[in-house]
Amino acid sequence: MPELPEVEALARHLREHAAGREVARVDVASLSVLKTTDPLHTALHGRAVTGAGRFGKHLDLDCDGLHLVVHLARAGWLRWSDALPSAPPKPGRGPIALRVHLGGPGFDLTEAGTQKRLAAWVVRDPAEVPGVAKLGPDALEISxxxxxxxxxxxxxxxxxxxxxxxxxxxxxxxxxxxxxxxxxxxxxxxxxxxxxxxxxxxxxxxxxxxxxxxxxxxxxxxxxxxxxxxxxxxxxxxxxxxxxxxxxxxxxxxxxxxxxxxxxxxxxxxxxxxxxxxxxxxx
Structure with a gap:
């Protein structure tokens, strides 16, 4: 399971490679991955990535005020590509749960195994995500x-x-x-x-x-x-x-x-x- 250091590194990777790029499209390949319907994932389309951060083991992609928050769970991962295929992934086939196109490059959220626990939320405030709202103090910051x-x-x-x-x-x-x-x-x-x-x-x-x-x-x-x-x-x-x-x-x-x-x-x-x-x- 990705923990604080790996999620922190993924956030830094997104800040370096995704910040400033516009979300061209979000493909949902697994209907169970998205835990929110308002806003819809399509509300991210056309928004610029303005930052990336971490809340505990949750990864946060800030898209000009809308947030894509991800919990990778035990077998989830983020796979960056400098050139994503233009065709959307086929639903229910393979490990890809969600794909974010950033005008050529982008990333896939993938999950191995049969227990599908990877989760993503599109929210206006990361505190709307139940797991984020109940987090204790951060392990890297606590005195x-x-x-x-x-x-x-x-x-x-x-x-x-x-x-x-x-x-x-x-x-x-x-x-x-x-x-x-x-x-x-x-x-x-x-x-x-x-x-x-x-x-x-x-x-x-x-x-x-x-x-x-x-x-x-x-x-x-x-x-x-x-x-x-x-x-x-x-x-x-x-x-x-x-x-x-x-x-x-x-x-x-x-x-x-x-x-x-x-x-x-x-x-x-x-x-x-x-x-x-x-x-x-x-x-």
Whole structure:
């Protein structure tokens, strides 16, 4: 799933390549992708792109006061092309959900797999998008005291709080694993029970991981962002491989539709976490 650093990089790419261009046409290839009908997507036609930004993991294309807001979900992506085909994509065929023509160049919003969760809204104000309206403070901007307030009194696992967009905007499954590894904290630790040094360490790790990922994504075109993300990960997606810090094997806990990765030596005092898929408790 694209998270804060990748969406930030996509916004920068659009600011560099789309700003100043006029929206010639928007083709909708998947009827489920558009979540709004007023304004219609055709209201974007003829409008100049005046900016691009990010709200958490939502991408925002500002078209002279009308906004195309996109949530790429788990398997969505933006594919830029310097020369789009003039013929519209065929509805229901292939991964393309929506295509934006910018007078020659443009981009496709694509989604792999059968679970269609990619979503787009055409709105006058990004706050009209429900997911944007309920976002918590941005993970790149939150101060240490503000971060401590987010955690205070929470009874959930810290992994859950880090990925709850209404608490903290922009962090998903992958970067939360990386942040917790760098902070040397168990993903199962209770958020509200962390002591002050742990909160300070976690906030520092949050900034370091995200800022490093944003830096690595700078000047990368959209096609290379996924590979760049994978290259910088220490534990996420690396089950069974050695931890680059201590050499212990990276372990995994699986849930119904996702998994988390961690290093026992760095994060849990050497003790593997329970994985109910495998057993009630690993000793």
């Amino acid at each position: 240490e005291p503000g971060f401590a307030e987010v955690l205070a009194g929470r009874t959930e696992r810290i992994k859950t709080v880090l990925t709850d967009q209404s608490r903290l905007a922009g962090v998903g499954n992958a970067y939360s694993d990386e942040v917790l590894h760098r902070a040397r904290l168990s993903p199962f630790a209770t958020a509200g029970r962390l002591d002050e040094p742990a909160v300070r360490r976690l906030h520092a790790a949050l900034r370091e991981v995200l800022e490093d990922a944003v830096r690595r994504s700078e000047h990368q075109d959209a096609a290379r962002l996924k590979a760049e993300k994978r290259s910088g990960l220490r534990v996420h997606g690396r089950t069974g491989l050695p931890c680059p810090v201590c050499g212990d094997l990276v372990r995994e806990v699986s849930f119904a539709d996702r998994s988390l990765q961690y290093c026992p030596t760095c994060q849990t005092g050497g003790r593997p976490l329970a994985d109910r898929r495998m057993s009630r408790l690993l000793k």
